[in-house]
Amino acid sequence: MVASGARKAAIIGGGVIGGGWAARFALMGWNVRIHDTDRDAERRINAILGRARASMPGLWDVALPDEGKISFHDDLAEAVEGAEWIQESVPERLDLKHEVYAAIQSACTETAIIGSSSSGFRPSELAEGAARPGQIVVAHPFNPVYLIPLVEIVTGPGTGEARIERIRSTLRDIGAHPLFLRREIDAHIADRLLAAVWREALWLVSDGVADTAEIDDAIRYGFGLRWAQMGLFETYRIAGGEAGMRQLLTRLGASPNLPWSKLTDMPELTDELVETIASQSDAQSGRHSTAELEQIRDANLVSILRGLKTRDWGAGRLLNATDRRIDGAPKGLDALSLTGPLPTGARAVPLDWSDINGHMTEHRYLQAFGDATDRFLGLVGCDAEYIACGHSYFTAETHIRHLAEIRAGALIEIDTQLLLAEGRRMQVFHRMWESSRLVATAEHMLVHVDLGSRRAVAPPADLKERLDKVAAAHAHLPRPEGAGAAVGRPLERKAETDAGPEAG
Amino acid sequence: MVASGARKAAIIGGGVIGGGWAARFALMGWNVRIHDTDRDAERRINAILGRARASMPGLWDVALPDEGKISFHDDLAEAVEGAEWIQESVPERLDLKHEVYAAIQSACTETAIIGSSSSGFRPSELAEGAARPGQIVVAHPFNPVYLIPLVEIVTGPGTGEARIERIRSTLRDIGAHPLFLRREIDAHIADRLLAAVWREALWLVSDGVADTAEIDDAIRYGFGLRWAQMGLFETYRIAGGEAGMRQLLTRLGASPNLPWSKLTDMPELTDELVETIASQSDAQSGRHSTAELEQIRDANLVSILRGLKTRDWGAGRLLNATDRRIDGAPKGLDALSLTGPLPTGARAVPLDWSDINGHMTEHRYLQAFGDATDRFLGLVGCDAEYIACGHSYFTAETHIRHLAEIRAGALIEIDTQLLLAEGRRMQVFHRMWESSRLVATAEHMLVHVDLGSRRAVAPPADLKERLDKVAAAHAHLPRPEGAGAAVGRPLERKAETDAGPEAG
Known part of the structure; x- marks a missing residue:
C-alpha cells in the first residue's frame, strides 16, 4: 500500500545510476516517476529494483515505509510534475544535460531540487544558460546507489541556504550521506581519488608489473579492508603513534626520498600544510587516543572480515581455507571414542560476537551450537556432499540454558551427546565449556528432510547405521543435567541464582 | 603449552610492523624471537600482542594452535639462530638495512628466508653486497599485520623456485595472502596506489576543497566499502554492463575529455592496452556474469555494512541513525493497547542472515527474538538509560520452535506476551510472523541483575509496577500454543510434520 502523502521524486535517465536512485527513493517510501527515451529502460530498472528489494531493506533493523509507487513516463514534463527532487542521470555530455535541464525547468516547480549524477562537471557548467541556475546542483552517487550511502553534493552561489537544508534533509530521509564540497572542482572528491588510482593501475598493467586480478587483490586483501571503516588520514594518524598526524607528516617531510614521493608531483609539505592537516586530523579523530583508534579499527576489521567469511569471498574465502587447513582432514566416526560426548567445536569467541561490554551476545551462543550441530552431523555422514545430494537435517526445536558469562577472546569447547535417533528425528545435547567451566547447554x-519436498523423511540405511552406533554407545552415558527441561521448569531455582549472560 | 616441534621465526625491529609480524607468527603457533636495540620495544610489542590476542584468533571458526613462545634478545645472532623465517622491519634506511642483513646472514642458516617489510626498496637494492643475495626478499605487510592478510612478495633472480615455494607455504601457514610481484618496482603495488591517493588528497586539502574528515568520509561512505570486497577492475567491470571491461574501456577511450583524464598523465588507452586489460579481467572475473557479480557484490556490501552497524561506526553509524529516525520517538507503555501481545519488532530479513540457499540461518531467529526482548524491556522502562544506571535483565533460558522456513528479504513481525513477572524473574513468549503465517516462537x-555484582536482584518499584500492569492485562490472554514445552515434548507430533528451517 502506498501512503497517500508519499513524497515524489522524478528520475531522468534510467541507466544503472538512475535505476539505483529510483530504487533508493522508492524503497524509502517515495513515489518515483521515471523518464528515459530508451525503451529498454523499464526492463533494466526492474532488474535493479529486484536487486535493491533483496538487499537494501535488510540494512535496517526496523521496517522501512511501504514502498512507493514506481511509474514510467514517455513525457518528461509528466514525470517531473509535482516532484520535490528531480535526479538527472543522462550520459556525461554537457549539451545533452543543458537540453534536459531546459525541459525539466519548464515543467517543474521552482522549489524542486534538480540533482545531477554527473561525476565530473561542475555546477557552474551544468547551470550555464539555465532559467533558474540555483536550482541545479551536483548530487553524485556511487554504484550501487541503493547500498552505498555517499552522495557528493556540489552547490553553486545561487543554491541558497534553504535549498541546502532541503538537500541535506532529503538525502538523510533516503538513508544517504550527503558530503558537501566546500567549492566546485572537476570530478569532485572521490572521483579525483579514484582517477589517481586508476591512472596508477593502468601504468602497472601497461608496464607488466601486475595484472588486473593482482591489483584487485592488492586492494581487497589489503588497504581496501581498512578503507571500508576509516579513510586515508585516520588510518595514517594511527600509524603516527601517540603523537598522531603531526609526527607522521614531520617524518615524511624529513624523508623526501620516500618512494611515493618519487612517483609523482605532490604539494610541498610546508610547515603550514603540515599544521593544516594535523589540526584537521585532531578535529576529526582527536576525541580518541591512538590506542582507542586501534581497538576500534581492529573490531571493525574483525566484523568486516567475518562478514566476508560468511560470503566465502575475498579475504573471507582465505579465512575459510585457513580453517580447513588448521582443522585437517575430516575425522571419521571410527577415529573417535564413543565412550563420552563427541568433541564438536573449539574456537575463540570473535570480537564481533560481543556486545559493547565485551560479553558474548545471546544469539552467538546459538551460532556456536549450530556449528556444533553441523559438525556432529558431518561426523555421522550428513556432510556437505550428503546435503548436496538432496537431504539434510533441519532444527525443529531448541532449548538453551545460559549458565555463566563469557567474554570475547575466550576459548570455548563444545561436546555433544546423542539423546535420541529414531525414525526421522534426532535429539542432541551440546555443552559449551570454557576450560572446566560449563557456560551454556543446548x-x-x-x-x-527431503530438501526437494521440504518434508520429513527417514534417513537412509548407512546414515541410520552410524546414528544407531553413536546412540547405542551414548545410551550408557548419564542423562545430562538440564536435558528435557522446559523454560522455568524443572530448573527454576537454578535459573534464578546463576544468571547467565545477556539481554538488555 | 608450546608444542615442542614449533617452528621458529625471528623478528628484527620491534615497531608496529615488527610487533604485528610477531603477533601473527606467535598466534599461529610459531616460537618468536625478537631483537630490537630500543629498550622500549618489549613494552610496545606486548601492547600489540594484547590487541592481537583479542582480535585475531576469533577470525577463524576453529581453535588456532597453542600460542608460540615469545622472547626478547639483545643479541641479534641469538634471535636468528635456527629461525626458518627472519623478518626485518627496521627503519627505511638502506645503509641500516645492509648492516642488519650482514649481521643476520653471519648467524642464520642458509635455508632461512629473510623477509624485509620495506614499503619502497627493491630486493636488488636490499641485497646489494649481501653474502647470499638470493636469501633476501621483500615481504611487505599492512598494518595491522595480525588482521590484514596481504603481504606483497618481491623476489630477485637469485631467490629460486624452492625458496618461492617455502615463502608461499609459510605465509599461508600464518593465514596471510602472499601477492607475488612479476617484477621489482619502487613501492611495489599497493603503496603506489596509496601514494597516488595520498598525493591527490594532499592537493585537495592544500587547495581547500575538503578537509581530512571530508576526504575520509568520501572513502569510507563510498568506494572504500566496495574495495573491501572487490578491487578497482572487478568493480568497474560491473559498471561496464554485460559486455564488461571491453565496453567500459572503449567508452572511456572514446571520451578523452572525461574529468579523470584531465587531472594527470596516464597511459594512452591503445587497442593493445584495452585488449590486455579486457582479457585479464575476463580471466579474473569471467566465470561470473555481470548479474552474478552484482548479486555477490550486494551480499558482500550488506555483510560489511551490517558488520559496521554492530560497531556503530562509519556507514554503520549512519544506518543506526536512520533506524532511529524511521522508528520515531520511543513509545511509552501508555500509548499501547494491552489487550493483546505487544508489537516488538518489524523488519526485513537481511541478506547476511541467510544461508547460501537464501533461507534464514538458525541463530538469526534468536537475534531477531533477542531484539524483540530488548524492545519489550524498553517498553516497560528497562531501556538504555536504565541499563546505564547499573541494572538489566539477563536471559537465563530460551526455547525456540521453528515452524516454517523464511527467506532473506521477507518482512517479519514479532509480538510478545508476558507470561510471568515475579520477583527477579520474567518470562516472555515471542511469536514471529510473516504476514499471517507463524514462522517461529521463542x-x-x-x-x-545488578550489573556490578552480576547477581540476581529484585527490580525497583517503578519497573515492577509497569511489569505488573502488563502481566495483569496479559493474564487474560490465552496461554500461547507451545509455551512451557520441552524439546521433544509435548509437541512431538507437531515437530515431526512441520519441519522448520535449517541446520545441515
Whole structure:
C-alpha cells in the first residue's frame, strides 16, 4: 500500500545510476516517476529494483515505509510534475544535460531540487544558460546507489541556504550521506581519488608489473579492508603513534626520498600544510587516543572480515581455507571414542560476537551450537556432499540454558551427546565449556528432510547405521543435567541464582 | 603449552610492523624471537600482542594452535639462530638495512628466508653486497599485520623456485595472502596506489576543497566499502554492463575529455592496452556474469555494512541513525493497547542472515527474538538509560520452535506476551510472523541483575509496577500454543510434520 502523502521524486535517465536512485527513493517510501527515451529502460530498472528489494531493506533493523509507487513516463514534463527532487542521470555530455535541464525547468516547480549524477562537471557548467541556475546542483552517487550511502553534493552561489537544508534533509530521509564540497572542482572528491588510482593501475598493467586480478587483490586483501571503516588520514594518524598526524607528516617531510614521493608531483609539505592537516586530523579523530583508534579499527576489521567469511569471498574465502587447513582432514566416526560426548567445536569467541561490554551476545551462543550441530552431523555422514545430494537435517526445536558469562577472546569447547535417533528425528545435547567451566547447554530436536519436498523423511540405511552406533554407545552415558527441561521448569531455582549472560 | 616441534621465526625491529609480524607468527603457533636495540620495544610489542590476542584468533571458526613462545634478545645472532623465517622491519634506511642483513646472514642458516617489510626498496637494492643475495626478499605487510592478510612478495633472480615455494607455504601457514610481484618496482603495488591517493588528497586539502574528515568520509561512505570486497577492475567491470571491461574501456577511450583524464598523465588507452586489460579481467572475473557479480557484490556490501552497524561506526553509524529516525520517538507503555501481545519488532530479513540457499540461518531467529526482548524491556522502562544506571535483565533460558522456513528479504513481525513477572524473574513468549503465517516462537526466562555484582536482584518499584500492569492485562490472554514445552515434548507430533528451517 502506498501512503497517500508519499513524497515524489522524478528520475531522468534510467541507466544503472538512475535505476539505483529510483530504487533508493522508492524503497524509502517515495513515489518515483521515471523518464528515459530508451525503451529498454523499464526492463533494466526492474532488474535493479529486484536487486535493491533483496538487499537494501535488510540494512535496517526496523521496517522501512511501504514502498512507493514506481511509474514510467514517455513525457518528461509528466514525470517531473509535482516532484520535490528531480535526479538527472543522462550520459556525461554537457549539451545533452543543458537540453534536459531546459525541459525539466519548464515543467517543474521552482522549489524542486534538480540533482545531477554527473561525476565530473561542475555546477557552474551544468547551470550555464539555465532559467533558474540555483536550482541545479551536483548530487553524485556511487554504484550501487541503493547500498552505498555517499552522495557528493556540489552547490553553486545561487543554491541558497534553504535549498541546502532541503538537500541535506532529503538525502538523510533516503538513508544517504550527503558530503558537501566546500567549492566546485572537476570530478569532485572521490572521483579525483579514484582517477589517481586508476591512472596508477593502468601504468602497472601497461608496464607488466601486475595484472588486473593482482591489483584487485592488492586492494581487497589489503588497504581496501581498512578503507571500508576509516579513510586515508585516520588510518595514517594511527600509524603516527601517540603523537598522531603531526609526527607522521614531520617524518615524511624529513624523508623526501620516500618512494611515493618519487612517483609523482605532490604539494610541498610546508610547515603550514603540515599544521593544516594535523589540526584537521585532531578535529576529526582527536576525541580518541591512538590506542582507542586501534581497538576500534581492529573490531571493525574483525566484523568486516567475518562478514566476508560468511560470503566465502575475498579475504573471507582465505579465512575459510585457513580453517580447513588448521582443522585437517575430516575425522571419521571410527577415529573417535564413543565412550563420552563427541568433541564438536573449539574456537575463540570473535570480537564481533560481543556486545559493547565485551560479553558474548545471546544469539552467538546459538551460532556456536549450530556449528556444533553441523559438525556432529558431518561426523555421522550428513556432510556437505550428503546435503548436496538432496537431504539434510533441519532444527525443529531448541532449548538453551545460559549458565555463566563469557567474554570475547575466550576459548570455548563444545561436546555433544546423542539423546535420541529414531525414525526421522534426532535429539542432541551440546555443552559449551570454557576450560572446566560449563557456560551454556543446548538441546535440539532435528528432523531429517527431503530438501526437494521440504518434508520429513527417514534417513537412509548407512546414515541410520552410524546414528544407531553413536546412540547405542551414548545410551550408557548419564542423562545430562538440564536435558528435557522446559523454560522455568524443572530448573527454576537454578535459573534464578546463576544468571547467565545477556539481554538488555 | 608450546608444542615442542614449533617452528621458529625471528623478528628484527620491534615497531608496529615488527610487533604485528610477531603477533601473527606467535598466534599461529610459531616460537618468536625478537631483537630490537630500543629498550622500549618489549613494552610496545606486548601492547600489540594484547590487541592481537583479542582480535585475531576469533577470525577463524576453529581453535588456532597453542600460542608460540615469545622472547626478547639483545643479541641479534641469538634471535636468528635456527629461525626458518627472519623478518626485518627496521627503519627505511638502506645503509641500516645492509648492516642488519650482514649481521643476520653471519648467524642464520642458509635455508632461512629473510623477509624485509620495506614499503619502497627493491630486493636488488636490499641485497646489494649481501653474502647470499638470493636469501633476501621483500615481504611487505599492512598494518595491522595480525588482521590484514596481504603481504606483497618481491623476489630477485637469485631467490629460486624452492625458496618461492617455502615463502608461499609459510605465509599461508600464518593465514596471510602472499601477492607475488612479476617484477621489482619502487613501492611495489599497493603503496603506489596509496601514494597516488595520498598525493591527490594532499592537493585537495592544500587547495581547500575538503578537509581530512571530508576526504575520509568520501572513502569510507563510498568506494572504500566496495574495495573491501572487490578491487578497482572487478568493480568497474560491473559498471561496464554485460559486455564488461571491453565496453567500459572503449567508452572511456572514446571520451578523452572525461574529468579523470584531465587531472594527470596516464597511459594512452591503445587497442593493445584495452585488449590486455579486457582479457585479464575476463580471466579474473569471467566465470561470473555481470548479474552474478552484482548479486555477490550486494551480499558482500550488506555483510560489511551490517558488520559496521554492530560497531556503530562509519556507514554503520549512519544506518543506526536512520533506524532511529524511521522508528520515531520511543513509545511509552501508555500509548499501547494491552489487550493483546505487544508489537516488538518489524523488519526485513537481511541478506547476511541467510544461508547460501537464501533461507534464514538458525541463530538469526534468536537475534531477531533477542531484539524483540530488548524492545519489550524498553517498553516497560528497562531501556538504555536504565541499563546505564547499573541494572538489566539477563536471559537465563530460551526455547525456540521453528515452524516454517523464511527467506532473506521477507518482512517479519514479532509480538510478545508476558507470561510471568515475579520477583527477579520474567518470562516472555515471542511469536514471529510473516504476514499471517507463524514462522517461529521463542520463550525466554529472564532474570533481573545488578550489573556490578552480576547477581540476581529484585527490580525497583517503578519497573515492577509497569511489569505488573502488563502481566495483569496479559493474564487474560490465552496461554500461547507451545509455551512451557520441552524439546521433544509435548509437541512431538507437531515437530515431526512441520519441519522448520535449517541446520545441515
